[in-house]
Amino acid sequence: MALIKSISGIRGTIGGRTNENLTPLDIVKFTAAFGTLLMQETDKRTIVVGRDGRISGAMVKSLVISTLNALGLNVIDLDYSTTPTVEMAVVFENAAGGIILTASHNPKEWNALKLLNSKGEFINGEEGKKVLDIAAREDFTFVAVDKLGVTTADTVSLQKHIDAILQYDLVNAAAIKKQKFKIVVDAVNSTGAIAVPALLKALGVKDIVVINEEVNGKFAHNPEPLPEHLTGLSTEVVRENAAVGIAVDPDVDRLCFVCEDGSMFGEEYTLVAVADFVLSKRKGNTVSNMSSTRALKDVTIKHGGKYFPSAVGEVNVVNKMKAVNAVIGGEGNGGIIVPDLHYGRDALIGIALFLTHLAESKKTIKQLRNTYTNYYMSKNKIALDDGIEVAEIFEGIKEKYKNNPINTEDGLKIEFETDWVHLRTSNTEPIIRIYAESNSETMANNIANKLIQDIKELM
Numbered sequence: 001m002a003l004i005k006s007i008s009g010i011r012g013t014i015g016g017r018t019n020e021n022l023t024p025l026d027i028v029k030f031t032a033a034f035g036t037l038l039m040q041e042t043d044k045r046t047i048v049v050g051r052d053g054r055i056s057g058a059m060v061k062s063l064v065i066s067t068l069n070a071l072g073l074n075v076i077d078l079d080y081s082t083t084p085t086v087e088m089a090v091v092f093e094n095a096a097g098g099i100i101l102t103a104s105h106n107p108k109e110w111n112a113l114k115l116l117n118s119k120g121e122f123i124n125g126e127e128g129k130k131v132l133d134i135a136a137r138e139d140f141t142f143v144a145v146d147k148l149g150v151t152t153a154d155t156v157s158l159q160k161h162i163d164a165i166l167q168y169d170l171v172n173a174a175a176i177k178k179q180k181f182k183i184v185v186d187a188v189n190s191t192g193a194i195a196v197p198a199l200l201k202a203l204g205v206k207d208i209v210v211i212n213e214e215v216n217g218k219f220a221h222n223p224e225p226l227p228e229h230l231t232g233l234s235t236e237v238v239r240e241n242a243a244v245g246i247a248v249d250p251d252v253d254r255l256c257f258v259c260e261d262g263s264m265f266g267e268e269y270t271l272v273a274v275a276d277f278v279l280s281k282r283k284g285n286t287v288s289n290m291s292s293t294r295a296l297k298d299v300t301i302k303h304g305g306k307y308f309p310s311a312v313g314e315v316n317v318v319n320k321m322k323a324v325n326a327v328i329g330g331e332g333n334g335g336i337i338v339p340d341l342h343y344g345r346d347a348l349i350g351i352a353l354f355l356t357h358l359a360e361s362k363k364t365i366k367q368l369r370n371t372y373t374n375y376y377m378s379k380n381k382i383a384l385d386d387g388i389e390v391a392e393i394f395e396g397i398k399e400k401y402k403n404n405p406i407n408t409e410d411g412l413k414i415e416f417e418t419d420w421v422h423l424r425t426s427n428t429e430p431i432i433r434i435y436a437e438s439n440s441e442t443m444a445n446n447i448a449n450k451l452i453q454d455i456k457e458l459m
Helices: 023-043 057-070 083-092 125-137 158-168 173-179 190-202 231-239 268-281 295-302 315-325 346-360 365-367 390-400 443-456
Strands: 004-005 009-013 046-051 074-080 097-101 110-116 151-153 182-187 205-210 244-249 253-258 283-288 307-310 327-332 335-337 376-383 414-415 421-427 432-437
Touching: 009 023, 023 057, 023 097, 023 110, 023 125, 046 057, 046 083, 046 414, 057 074, 057 097, 057 110, 074 083, 083 097, 083 158, 083 190, 083 376, 097 268, 110 125, 125 205, 125 414, 158 346, 173 346, 182 190, 190 205, 190 244, 190 346, 205 231, 231 244, 231 253, 244 335, 244 346, 253 346, 268 283, 268 295, 268 327, 268 346, 268 365, 283 295, 295 307, 295 376, 315 327, 315 335, 315 432, 335 346, 346 365, 376 443, 390 414, 390 421, 390 443, 421 443, 432 443
Parallel strands: 046 074, 046 097, 074 151, 182 205, 182 244, 283 307, 283 327
Antiparallel strands: 004 009, 009 110, 097 110, 244 253, 327 335, 376 432, 414 421, 421 432
């Protein structure tokens, strides 16, 4: 059980003791702190709130909305929604900010408050520190009864989001409709079951099969869209003789695909394929975090652009994209950021652009995948017990590999001749992530296993 405060928001497990888990008291305290910060920074008095399909979502939402109203803030309640839809709704409504109630890929016992500024983007590290400071001092004041905020239900933001995608100049709904794709969607018992079919229908896809469709938060499998969790989707794609399988995470900001033969397109290659398509239409630079595949760099160079790595975390990717004026970017976990739509990971625009690419290429999804260089990534993690000093472990690793190029911008990234390994603590879980990549699957696994052994020895 844990309570984690980071640039990814306030995240924790439901139940248990205050300050150790995401309890009702913690929810109220951090919501009040965020609302107070927004009132200090802007004259706007409206906040957008939406949630994924988690079991705890209704309870958390009621606490969040009541707290904001008690501060005198008005709330636009999207209820079941997606992270990118809430981000866009903040702009649609000219709101002071937004709160998304989701723990992304974490299991059902987790929930979180993801905090957005008035641009519909995640607050930065400095703003996050202010929220934590206000919460620690409980430096907030609630209004008198005749000044309470009001709450308004919103039922149109998802459609506005879909309309914006249909109007995006690189999305070709006519080409998608012409292909008559049969598509299987794994909605992992969350709001993707609402949003993804609605988008597909708007794009002209008529033959849609949804598995894990009931929005109940009782995730049918581990909700992180990794190959080992998508065997049901793979089986269903083959059984249905479908052209494409689509998997999203519970808040619909991560995206991956399954090929017509049931094989994985690879979550690392979601961004690669979308970037390849965007860059074929629009020249420019790209960004991904340094734990992402080098295949994005390959396609960027092919199209005459420059590739830039960033630290892990959506805020860091967005900041780098703005700094280098990137036309497309994201993360290798299936997160697509299309900056001239909005600066946020968005599986829905990712689906529309990917299907346009697939339709215009006249290829099957497997044939499209085969046009990209095969890199193999080994993704691993080690749980951290209380009291573990990660800094000391990393210093030991640095010393051991001091003869190799090492980047310390975000944890440790160690370069070998044609391979790399990246070690970093997670923003969302008490773990060390170990990602290694090579053009050989065996070599990627060997590198990762060697570093895992090094870390365990130092622990």
